[in-house]
Amino acid sequence: MKLTPKQKPYLYGALGALILILLFRKKGGAAAAEAQALQQEAAQGQPTYPNSQFLAWANRLEQAMFDIGTDEDAIFEIFAQLRNNTDFLSLKAAFGIRNYTGGFLPGLVSGDLSLDGWLQQELDRSEMEELNSILFDNGITYRV
Secondary structure (H helix, E strand, C coil): CCCCCCCHHHHHHHHHHHHHHHHHHHHHHHHHHHHHHHHHHHCCCCCCCCHHHHHHHHHHHHHHHCCCCCCHHHHHHHHHCCCCHHHHHHHHHHHCCEEECCCCCCCCCCEEECHHHHHHHHCCHHHHHHHHHHHHHCCCCCCC
């Protein structure tokens, strides 16, 4: 079967979308292993806040990044309250693996992602630098 010039862009677009979907789904398996390792590492230190606070922050982060538009101020505010590596790891463990539906392009970029994955999808380079600067200023050695 020979494709017409009008059909070729649709075929290439569909193949590109399929490749992106497969790439993001593959990351989900690695994210599950990362979440389990984080829970174990976070259990070794002393967090500044109760687990319920980390879960509340994780839910608030999901809301800040859900759907179209990102509430960067809410993200920065939450990370500014973390005081040590254990707090950071506890937040990541509380966030765990959540289904990311892509915001601006629902369905195209989706899958199960860790907090790092969500942040990498939602924040641009300068916003990631600002977030990492907040972590550095609070003495946290981890980066997103």
